Amino acid sequence: MRIAVDAMGGDNAPHEIVAGCVEASGLLTNEDELILFGPEGVIKEQLFSHKYDPARIRIVDAPEIIGMDEPPVDALRKKKHSSINIMNKMAGDSQVDAVISAGNTGACVAASQMRMRNLEGINRPGIAVVIPTVSGPVTICDVGANIVCKPINLYQYAVMASLYSKNTLGIASPRIGIMSIGEEDAKGNETVKKAREFIKADPNLSFVGNIEGRDIFKGACDVAICDGFVGNVVLKLMEGMVDGLFRAIKHELLQENFLLAWRFKSVMMRIYKKYDYHEYGGAPLLGVNGTSVICHGSSKVRTIKNAIMKSKLYHTQKINEQIVKYIATSSVRPTDE
Amino acid sequence: MRIAVDAMGGDNAPHEIVAGCVEASGLLTNEDELILFGPEGVIKEQLFSHKYDPARIRIVDAPEIIGMDEPPVDALRKKKHSSINIMNKMAGDSQVDAVISAGNTGACVAASQMRMRNLEGINRPGIAVVIPTVSGPVTICDVGANIVCKPINLYQYAVMASLYSKNTLGIASPRIGIMSIGEEDAKGNETVKKAREFIKADPNLSFVGNIEGRDIFKGACDVAICDGFVGNVVLKLMEGMVDGLFRAIKHELLQENFLLAWRFKSVMMRIYKKYDYHEYGGAPLLGVNGTSVICHGSSKVRTIKNAIMKSKLYHTQKINEQIVKYIATSSVRPTDE
Numbered sequence: 071m072r073i074a075v076d077a078m079g080g081d082n083a084p085h086e087i088v089a090g091c092v093e094a095s096g097l098l099t100n101e102d103e104l105i106l107f108g109p110e111g112v113i114k115e116q117l118f119s120h121k122y123d124p125a126r127i128r129i130v131d132a133p134e135i136i137g138m139d140e141p142p143v144d145a146l147r148k149k150k151h152s153s154i155n156i157m158n159k160m161a162g163d164s165q166v167d168a169v170i171s172a173g174n175t176g177a178c179v180a181a182s183q184m185r186m187r188n189l190e191g192i193n194r195p196g197i198a199v200v201i202p203t204v205s206g207p208v209t210i211c212d213v214g215a216n217i218v219c220k221p222i223n224l225y226q227y228a229v230m231a232s233l234y235s236k237n238t239l240g241i242a243s244p245r246i247g248i249m250s251i252g253e254e255d256a257k258g259n260e261t262v263k264k265a266r267e268f269i270k271a272d273p274n275l276s277f278v279g280n281i282e283g284r285d286i287f288k289g290a291c292d293v294a295i296c297d298g299f300v301g302n303v304v305l306k307l308m309e310g311m312v313d314g315l316f317r318a319i320k321h322e323l324l325q326e327n328f329l330l331a332w333r334f335k336s337v338m339m340r341i342y343k344k345y346d347y348h349e350y351g352g353a354p355l356l357g358v359n360g361t362s363v364i365c366h367g368s369s370k371v372r373t374i375k376n377a378i379m380k381s382k383l384y385h386t387q388k389i390n391e392q393i394v395k396y397i398a399t400s401s402v403r404p405t406d407e
Numbered sequence: 408m409r410i411a412v413d414a415m416g417g418d419n420a421p422h423e424i425v426a427g428c429v430e431a432s433g434l435l436t437n438e439d440e441l442i443l444f445g446p447e448g449v450i451k452e453q454l455f456s457h458k459y460d461p462a463r464i465r466i467v468d469a470p471e472i473i474g475m476d477e478p479p480v481d482a483l484r485k486k487k488h489s490s491i492n493i494m495n496k497m498a499g500d501s502q503v504d505a506v507i508s509a510g511n512t513g514a515c516v517a518a519s520q521m522r523m524r525n526l527e528g529i530n531r532p533g534i535a536v537v538i539p540t541v542s543g544p545v546t547i548c549d550v551g552a553n554i555v556c557k558p559i560n561l562y563q564y565a566v567m568a569s570l571y572s573k574n575t576l577g578i579a580s581p582r583i584g585i586m587s588i589g590e591e592d593a594k595g596n597e598t599v600k601k602a603r604e605f606i607k608a609d610p611n612l613s614f615v616g617n618i619e620g621r622d623i624f625k626g627a628c629d630v631a632i633c634d635g636f637v638g639n640v641v642l643k644l645m646e647g648m649v650d651g652l653f654r655a656i657k658h659e660l661l662q663e664n665f666l667l668a669w670r671f672k673s674v675m676m677r678i679y680k681k682y683d684y685h686e687y688g689g690a691p692l693l694g695v696n697g698t699s700v701i702c703h704g705s706s707k708v709r710t711i712k713n714a715i716m717k718s719k720l721y722h723t724q725k726i727n728e729q730i731v732k733y734i735a736t737s738s739v740r741p742t743d744e
Contacts, residue, residue: 284650310621310625311649318541330670337667
């Protein structure tokens with residue numbers, strides 16, 4: 071399998087990205103190849119400090135860099151020789167089997183959509199993120215690819231995220247919930263209500279109905295569906311909140327007792343590790359005709375390594391083929407888009 | 408001032424509600440009167456166990472009770488003699504000056520809108536909740552009254568929440584952010600983009616632009632504006648997350664060391680208290696022609712006491728008059744609704 075990695079994507083590029091590739095290369099088989107995209111000189115310099123098997127890592131020169139905050143479509147048009155542009159084009163031409171980037175999310179989504187096209191039967195792709203909770207991992211889809219959803223999009227997210235959860239987390243029959251503002255069927259906006267009818271009508275999905283924000287942490291579902299606006303707000307809120315809460319705890323502990331704070335630190339580190347999204351590597355863009363994994367801008371060595379292994383799992387489990395087959399034979403045939 | 412309280416609203420009614428009223432009655436002046444709404448016998452029985460000044464607490468019999476999960480409009484139509492119905496009707500007839508309930512939120516919003524009507528110039532009311540954070544309190548509006556917003560609604564939430572923050576939290580010039588999915592102006596859906604133009608065009612508002620979920624805990628703004636769907640998801644997510652995170656910490660601490668867990672408990676209780684939304688009492692329904700305060704379903708004695716004091720502050724600060732005046736003289740005159 072040929073896995074393309076954007077060496078220049080994210081806040082810790084290129085060093086953490088390249089180091090993550092080197093680590094992952096040791097875990098891959100002889101049939102696998104990692105292809106790093108970015109300015110050749112920069113990547114070579116980074117690789118110089120590592121021990122690795124040159125047969126497993128190749129460089130494709132991509133001299134231009136898309137910044138984290140550049141307007142995606144504009145940047146893609148202007149920077150033809152950027153890593154994000156080139157690697158997604160090669161994926162579209164079947165020259166690589168998966169693309170991974172911790173760079174500009176909007177640009178990654180746009181490039182993958184444009185170059186890979188959508189899977190047969192899929193109207194809009196969605197990003198699926200796995201959130202670790204005390205009650206187990208919860209997959210949220212979409213978290214930002216599609217901010218104005220139609221009911222059919224939400225139905226397809228339910229199908230795709232469910233297959234993803236099953237194949238990568240080993241959850242036999244993922245319980246699907248739809249994010250809304252109350253448990254009763256009558257609650258929610260029109261899109262949510264219509265999407266709920268679609269999901270409910272599909273006998274092959276395990277649907278638990280509406281879920282509220284708090285239910286995510288209570289083990290109420292394995293998959294949570296929402297539009298990309300809500301999902302993105304939710305995702306960033308969680309991040310900010312974990313950070314804010316730990317800061318508050320630290321502040322209080324330090325006021326009380328330095329030793330207690332010090333002892334709590336090790337516990338906190340363990341919790342951080344256990345409920346750390348870096349563990350899950352990256353988030354696949356479900357619905358494109360290929361394997362596109364988007365990583366957090368703050369990705370580190372471990373994140374990239376895990377994202378590479380995840381992209382391999384995604385590919386070998388043939389999740390895309392399963393999605394196409396599911397949609398083709400689904401009894402639910404929404405016609406509003 | 409005549410303050411109406413729904414004695415039957417919330418999970419801890421009537422005992423915690425009535426006890427909260429008794430506590431608050433000691434803090435009110437001779438000109439104030441608390442009026443409890445609910446089945447007369449039930450309230451009398453509750454009051455029997457308390458010491459209070461009977462001149463300060465009066466009962467209005469409301470034999471019917473609207474359940475927490477009843478469909479709001481339906482319940483209001485069927486249960487004419489419910490506390491929520493009667494007290495809002497009396498507010499509309501100027502027989503009481505404020506209404507407070509920890510009951511069915513949808514029913515409270517609908518009843519206040521129907522009976523009090525909107526303030527002059529206001530298109531749709533919104534619920535404003537104050538969230539305690541390490542960086543100070545943040546007011547979020549709307550959290551569930553209006554799930555499909557137009558740009559004008561968001562603009563008016565910015566105006567109202569700003570005046571509310573100024574008058575009740577003492578923040579001289581509240582920095583307003585609009586919840587979106589990226590900091591750049593180009594990010595967000597069409598409603599958010601248009602609303603941003605309105606807020607930006609108003610020289611009297613202190614606007615910081617787009618904020619993301621994580622910014623709420625970083626002190627990036629004092630007021631966060633969003634539609635009621637997003638706000639409600641966010642609010643409940645925060646609740647669930649605090650709970651989930653504390654459970655995770657407890658679990659880890661207990662595995663490590665019982666004594667450490669025990670010592671941490673007292674710190675945790677202090678944090679809970681410090682960042683406890685009960686402290687802020689309740690959430691006003693901004694934009695109705697009256698004072699309507701909605702409390703969390705899990706409200707306790709302290710929540711109700713604080714909500715009563717807050718309703719008095721809201722009333723005496725003449726926030727509604729300030730809103731009407733502001734809107735009437737605002738240079739921003741949205742015409743899309």
